[in-house]
Amino acid sequence: MSTATYTLPTAARPSSVRIFLTEIRYEVIRSLRTRAFSLSAIGFPVMFYCLFGLMMNRNEDISAGVSVAKYLLGGYAVFGSLGAAIFGIGVGVALDRSAGWLELKQASPMPPLAYILSKCAMAVVFSLIIVSILTVLGITLGHVHLTASEFAHIALFAAIGAIPFSCLGLAMAFLVPPASAGGIANMIYLPMSFLSGLWIPIRFLPHFLQTIAPIFPTYHLAQLMYGSLGAPMLGSTSSHWTGLLGFTLIMVGVTWLAIRRSEQNS
């Protein structure tokens, strides 16, 4: 009987690393090619920064040596990072799910983590592109003085910040009905950005809103950005890292529960 079957050489399984890299590479290429996404994900923070950071800038300083243009560079970098993650992942994965594409991927031998990591990597790449464009605009048009170390810091923070935002996107994708994912993404994106002081320094917001800001990961990331740009930072560095880590863990937990729930219903 068994002569009819042949056993596969078991050692020859493709390495996960190679699958991960391929998946990441094509996810980044795909997102950049999808203009409706890439132009708006990059265009929104750039446009907002040009309007509020550069054109309406009357060379005022937020604090000693930190101009409005420099300060808002940090805020809009966070804003861009959040947008890429929430629309790229929150909406993108929700659509993959509703279209059955995610099931096809799950039924394949692809490690599920490869899919998730490719999405996070895409958000990281977009964050880096956005922070770079904002920096170039700030330096050339906004008279922003930025040291190499300051740029390295905000770029690093933008990249790291994409991870909790990606986890938020994933949680959204598995919780929200796919048809309304776009609307809900906007309902998270814009209020969260405003309430975290990405557009207007948080001290100009009503006191009540200032007290709830620490529940948002955007607040913590923005404070780290401001600190590294030489502006005064509210709270301690460690509290912000703790805030980001805590938010990430909560979102991973929520995603895990949502996936389990949808598996039980399938």
Next chain:
Amino acid sequence: MSAVIDTTGPAASQIPAKHQPHETVASLHSITKRYANGVTALDGLSLNLRRGEIVALLGPNGAGKSTAVKLMMGLSSPTSGDVRIFNADPRETTTRLRTGVMLQIGRAPEMLRVREHITIFRGYYPNPMPYADIVKAAGLEGIEDRFFGELSGGQKQRVLFGIALAGDPDLIFLDEPTVGLDIEARRGMWSQIRSLAARGKTVLLTTHYLEEADALAHRIIVINKGKVVCEGTPAEVKSMGASGKLTADGSSSTAAQQGIKIIRCITTLTAQHLLAMPGVTSSETSGSLTLITSTQPEATLREMLALDESLNSLEVQSPLLEDAFLALTSDRS
């Protein structure tokens, strides 16, 4: 053809003899699947897929087809019962490495080229099918550099077929593979599916095109309300439907009804008279035309022609799978 002939033959004769013995490749064993909302999708369902076989899984919407297929693809787990693919858990990566899946997809990443889609999926397998072979088998020549989003419905379907073939799998699930294909492309895919089976691959097909199941499948499994209603070669299933007196699990009683035919003609003979003839199981008149179902069509015809000299417009046909399908899945219980 005489009804006295021993009937061990017909089932086996449709499956190429070279694939025997039929080792089981996939099996569902008394599966019950109850969803969280209380709906019972599968109710004690058992089925087997054997090596080198094309099996069509048919059933009305909501019969449990897609639930059964999802279980075999390891996308869902049963409430009770056992799912074995290559004698292992369908969720194991080693199992997935030997299966290929074509699902009905609403939207695949649109800004990836056909070539890139195939490359990504080939990368998951240790011994993928050579790229050129996939292009040829799925008919992707000339569209390899197009973006998925630019393709027509039929072309998209062919790319998804190519993705299913990427790992050169031993077991292939095809969900409505020829939706949106023109006749030529459909015939092309049929011949590809046949050649897969000829190479010893097992194909599970779900389709709404009954003529597709009839043309392709070695074996048809009809399910309804989460249970197997009947199972057999297309000819057997058609007879079971036409015989109209099927027991719920009476697949074995049908071998004697292999010769079943539908006779259409204009005749002056009355229904009473016709029903008394040898082999006639039913007779109905629509307009001037009379429809007679007979298990011994030769004997029935001989008698009819002898008794009615004015008989005309005679047609004899095999029962249609469509009729059998409707008869088998209608609410009898």
